[in-house]
Amino acid sequence: MIYTVTFNPSVDYVMHPTTLDMGYTNRSTAEEMYAGGNGINVSTILTELGVDNVAMGFIGGFTGDFVLNTLQQQGINTNFIRLDKGNTRINVKLNGIIMTIINGMGPNIPISKVDELFTRIDRVSSGSTLVLTGSIPSCLPDDMYDMMMSKFSGRGIRFVVDAPGDLLMNALAAEPFFIKPNNHEVGRIFGANPETPEEVLPYARQLHEKGAQNVLVSCGGYGAALVDANGEEHVTRCPPCRLVNATGAGDSMVAGFLAALDRGWSYGDALNYASACGSATAASNGLANRSTIERFYSSLNHLLADEKAHAGEEVVEVVETDDDSEA
Numbered sequence: 001m002i003y004t005v006t007f008n009p010s011v012d013y014v015m016h017p018t019t020l021d022m023g024y025t026n027r028s029t030a031e032e033m034y035a036g037g038n039g040i041n042v043s044t045i046l047t048e049l050g051v052d053n054v055a056m057g058f059i060g061g062f063t064g065d066f067v068l069n070t071l072q073q074q075g076i077n078t079n080f081i082r083l084d085k086g087n088t089r090i091n092v093k094l095n096g097i098i099m100t101i102i103n104g105m106g107p108n109i110p111i112s113k114v115d116e117l118f119t120r121i122d123r124v125s126s127g128s129t130l131v132l133t134g135s136i137p138s139c140l141p142d143d144m145y146d147m148m149m150s151k152f153s154g155r156g157i158r159f160v161v162d163a164p165g166d167l168l169m170n171a172l173a174a175e176p177f178f179i180k181p182n183n184h185e186v187g188r189i190f191g192a193n194p195e196t197p198e199e200v201l202p203y204a205r206q207l208h209e210k211g212a213q214n215v216l217v218s219c220g221g222y223g224a225a226l227v228d229a230n231g232e233e234h235v236t237r238c239p240p241c242r243l244v245n246a247t248g249a250g251d252s253m254v255a256g257f258l259a260a261l262d263r264g265w266s267y268g269d270a271l272n273y274a275s276a277c278g279s280a281t282a283a284s285n286g287l288a289n290r291s292t293i294e295r296f297y298s299s300l301n302h303l304l305a306d307e308k309a310h311a312g313e314e315v316v317e318v319v320e321t322d323d324d325s326e327a
């Protein structure tokens, strides 16, 4: 069974403003609301792909009710702890010409509630996967994932960590099964600026050597790279698509990689499937549905087969001329 943990869920409130002028009233032409937060997004895609999972974490107030009701309507198994005070945050996504995001802070989580979460995780059986993803509210220590992995190590639980900066680096010593930073996060860690899957591979290998078993680095529209648990390197591309809203694209990759491994696929195929899931979400309003994912996976396989067939071919530069005569 896969368990996702979202410490700071959200109502993702997507607005479509036609202008974004600071200091003036701007108007939106449409709005959508989604149950959000990284672990919740992973659970949503896993459920869409028919993989058994449970979404855990903390919710509070009327916005917490919205998150819970939405997940339950989507048939997602939930095991959330209700906070006595405060509301689950609202994260505003201004989907204009340039996407602008304002994420809320989220409610305070008392230590007694964190202990309750640990008691629930204590009951998770050996062979389970625990997905620790997303930011941790500022009221809690930023070595939280590291601490959880140490606390529950030796139980036969596989840990997946997708978190920024120190949260990720602190978790490596506990040898997580799978991590998924993006190329910018990797760049910040190593003081570099890798963009393409080929450029991130050496850094992915270093993260692998520091303890992470599978290191998948997403590179936005460029595709993604993987150093797998056997130390083998893979790169993939993105299926061509029109970008609609990339919120949750990285989480969709995490879900896609886990879903493919759950089906017994190879690491290389799992990377391709993860890329298809990411791009399918980037091309959708909200998270992708299964049929979009399968369509993107098939179009990625065509693209990769094409790339392989033409590998090593000399690139002939096409020079455009003003007249219609053939060169």
Ligand SMILES: Nc1ncnc2c1ncn2[C@@H]1O[C@H](COP(=O)(O)OP(=O)(O)OP(=O)(O)O)[C@@H](O)[C@H]1O
Binding pocket: 181, 182, 183, 218, 219, 220, 221, 223, 224, 238, 239, 241, 243, 246, 247, 248, 249, 250, 251, 253, 274, 275, 276, 277, 278, 279, 282
């Ligand atoms: N412009 C794009 N065109 C096609 N696919 C994209 C684009 N941007 C993102 N994707 C898909 O989404 C995946 C994840 O994107 P990205 O590397 O931005 O991850 P991320 O920063 O973790 O995402 P997020 O935090 O928005 O969930 C990419 O590997 C790719 O499959």
Ligand SMILES: O=P(O)(O)OC[C@@]1(O)O[C@H](CO)[C@@H](O)[C@@H]1O
Binding pocket: 008, 010, 012, 035, 036, 037, 038, 041, 091, 103, 134, 135, 136, 247, 248, 249, 250, 251
């Ligand atoms: O504020 P955080 O926890 O860093 O990110 C939260 C968030 O932006 O990430 C998800 C997409 O990955 C959204 O559903 C959600 O709003």
